[in-house]
Amino acid sequence: GENVEQHPSTLSVQEGDSAVIKCTYSDSASNYFPWYKQELGKGPQLIIDIRSNVGEKKDQRIAVTLNKTAKHFSLHITETQPEDSAVYFCAAKDTGRRALTFGSGTRLQVQP
């Protein structure tokens, strides 16, 4: 099955700085890679996703890049704000199952 590794586990940045979270996946057939943000006491919220036929996708301050050859994808948040503080999860769609395999999460703290 699919295996997703996520780094770093914690990340602290100053307000206004950029944050980058990286994930690698094992199944070269995986073709869908969403990112979720989870705030305390809430379920994961889909913030951006990318499919394997695209190398980069951007939505305002958030961007995701995908390198299929290296089997890794990254989340980039620019001009971070305190409300960006949360746990971020990457995921890959297991093509053998209709399920998402998640990374272990990154706790992002944005210091005002």
Add this chain to the structure above:
Amino acid sequence: KAGVTQTPRYLIKTRGQQVTLSCSPISGHRSVSWYQQTPGQGLQFLFEYFSETQRNKGNFPGRFSGRQFSNSRSEMNVSTLELGDSALYLCASSLAGGEREQYFGPGTRLTVT
């Protein structure tokens, strides 16, 4: 459009009991997936239902089961609860599963004592 709703939000049960959790997907969504979230194991897939049929299953024991109704609402059941079943149980709805976006509910926090 209303989001995914889960009931109850919090539940405390005793070892050996059974529990049923409910999930109502976003209107028009026909696929419901269930995940277990724990600090040690992270987010793990339990099973997916589509049009009242279980389409896929994760690596959980048979004590974990589910079903889906004709209105796409889904329930999951855990029998003979163990302390290790304490977790946040999340359901996610999708238009049709596959490579379509999944939207999560707020979860049900189950504590087994």
